[in-house]
Every structure is written in structure tokens, then in C-alpha cells.
Amino acid sequence: MFVTIEGVEGAGKSTLVALLSDALKKRGIDHVVTREPGGTPLGERIRSLFLEPEAAIDPLAEAMLMAASRAQLVRRLIRPALERGQLVLCDRFWDASVAYQGYGRGLGPERVIELNRIATESLSPDLTLLLDVPEEEAQRRMHGRSGELDRMEQESRAFHRRVAAGYHALAERFAERYRVLDARRGPEQLADEALAAIEQQTRPRSRR
Ligand code: TMP
Numbered sequence: 001m002f003v004t005i006e007g008v009e010g011a012g013k014s015t016l017v018a019l020l021s022d023a024l025k026k027r028g029i030d031h032v033v034t035r036e037p038g039g040t041p042l043g044e045r046i047r048s049l050f051l052e053p054e055a056a057i058d059p060l061a062e063a064m065l066m067a068a069s070r071a072q073l074v075r076r077l078i079r080p081a082l083e084r085g086q087l088v089l090c091d092r093f094w095d096a097s098v099a100y101q102g103y104g105r106g107l108g109p110e111r112v113i114e115l116n117r118i119a120t121e122s123l124s125p126d127l128t129l130l131l132d133v134p135e136e137e138a139q140r141r142m143h144g145r146s147g148e149l150d151r152m153e154q155e156s157r158a159f160h161r162r163v164a165a166g167y168h169a170l171a172e173r174f175a176e177r178y179r180v181l182d183a184r185r186g187p188e189q190l191a192d193e194a195l196a197a198i199e200q201q202t203r204p205r206s207r208r
Contacts, residue, residue, distance in 0.1 A: 002082060002123070003198060004093040007131035008164050009153050010141035011183045012190070016131065017091050019191035024087065024198075032081045035091035036069060040076050043069040051150040059105035063112055066097045067119035074120045087198075093125055095170050100152070103166025104159050127201045129194050130171050133183035135161065177201075 005013045005020075017033060024031050037047040046069040049055060050062070057065070070093070081088050094116035102112035133141075138160070142153055171178040179197040181190055 001087045001127070001198070001202060002078065002090070002125045003087065003127045003129070003201075004090045004095065004125040005129050005131065005194075006092060006095050006099070006167060007133065007183065008138050008160055008167070010138035011131035011133045012141070012187065013091055013131055015187050016129075016190055016194060017089060019187055020194050021089060023191055023195050024089070029087055030085070031087035031089055032077070033089045033091075034073065034077060036073065036093060036096065037066055038069065039073040039090075040069075042072045051152065053148065053151050053154060055151055057151075059101055059107055062105065063097055063101040063107055063115055066101065067115050070094060070097075070116065071119040074123055078123065090125075093128075094120060095125075095128060095167070095174075098170060099163045099166035103169070104155070104163040106162075109166070109169070124174075125177055127197060128171075128174070128178050129197060130167055130178055130180045131183040131190075132167075132180050135164065137184065138164075 005017055007013050017035075021031065021033050036043070037050055038044045046065055050057070050065055073090075078088050078090065094113075097116055098109050098112045101107050102109040135157070139157070142149070171180055179194075181193055181197075183190065185193070
């Protein structure tokens, strides 16, 4: 089973991924955790380049960089793990490119989906958990973190608003694999809800 976690900056994805992985371990569910951009040595180098505050990257080049990192991750890690029967938990996947480059940068969702169909050889998640958080709360959390803001975090409020709207459009379009979670809840409760969603998605359709 292929599970992805999505959301705007400050939604609390990293905390959820860590708690969820612990919960899966306790239940003896064999899984691998990875992230995008990154997850492979090549992907991590692309990530540093991509997030550098001074980098000037054209929107189409942005989408292509994300697709390259993703192609490497899918072929080297995700598909082999799924073929071994492991659950894969990925912090972001191609929905992030649709939200950020498609809606945020204005490339349009269809072009980005097409590019990613090629990059992933048509791999889509079985379940996507979208952490939904109000704009003010997300901004507060993002600015409350220590360290310099990265290139994407430095983007305007309007950009982040388009990204959030893009995620909601995706959640409607791919409703069969999306679960929207209220990220204002405590981390433990969110992890419980996420685990329940995974268990529900694992059950045969007829018994759901
Ligand atoms: P992260 O901070 O959640 O790890 O994500 C890194 C940043 O990269 C975040 O601002 C979202 C952005 N991003 C894209 O713009 N397109 C993509 O396809 C992915 C995976 C991430």
C-alpha cells in the first residue's frame, strides 16, 4: 500500500509521519518512510538546490526538477518496496507538484499531471492524507520555526493561498483516495485518525 501525506507548509506533516511510523511499527506493519523532494542521494541534492533561498528557478524547470527527483525515488525505492509487499509512507508526492507548480506557479494542473504520469510511470498513491490547516495557523507555525525560511516558504501569502486551493481541488477530484484531516487537532489524535484511514483503505472494498 502506498500512502502519501500532503499539506501546505506548517501543516505538521513531519510530526505526523514520525508518529504514524511509530504506530505502524508497534502494530508490526513492515513499512518504509521517505520524502519528496529527496529520499535518494540524487533527490536530496535536488532538494538542496530547490530550496536554496537565492536560487532563481523557472516554474517549468521547478516542475521538471521535482519530476526528476520523483522518477529516481519511484524506480529506486518506492516500486521495489511495494513489490516486496511493504507499505510505503511518503511525505509528499506528485500532488505536491500539481498544488505548488500547477496551481501555485500557474503551470496548470493538466500539464503537471501529464509530466508526472511519465516520471512515475503512472504510479498514484492508494491513500493520500491531506492535512488541512487555516491560513493564519499555517503562517504562524511556519514563522515560529527556527532558522531561515527556504525559497518556497519565502513565497507570498497569495502563492500559499493558491497552493491550499489547489490541494482542495485535488481532494475533490481524487476523492476516492483522499482523506482530509483537520490539522488543528493534537498530533496524537491526528496519528490515530491517519492510522484508522490506512486500516480502512486496506480492507477489501466490499467490506468498507
Ligand atoms: P517540505 O518542506 O514539505 O519537505 O517540502 C519542501 C518544499 O518543496 C515545500 O515548499 C513544497 C515544495 N514542493 C514543490 O514545490 N513541489 C513538489 O513537487 C514537492 C514534492 C515539494
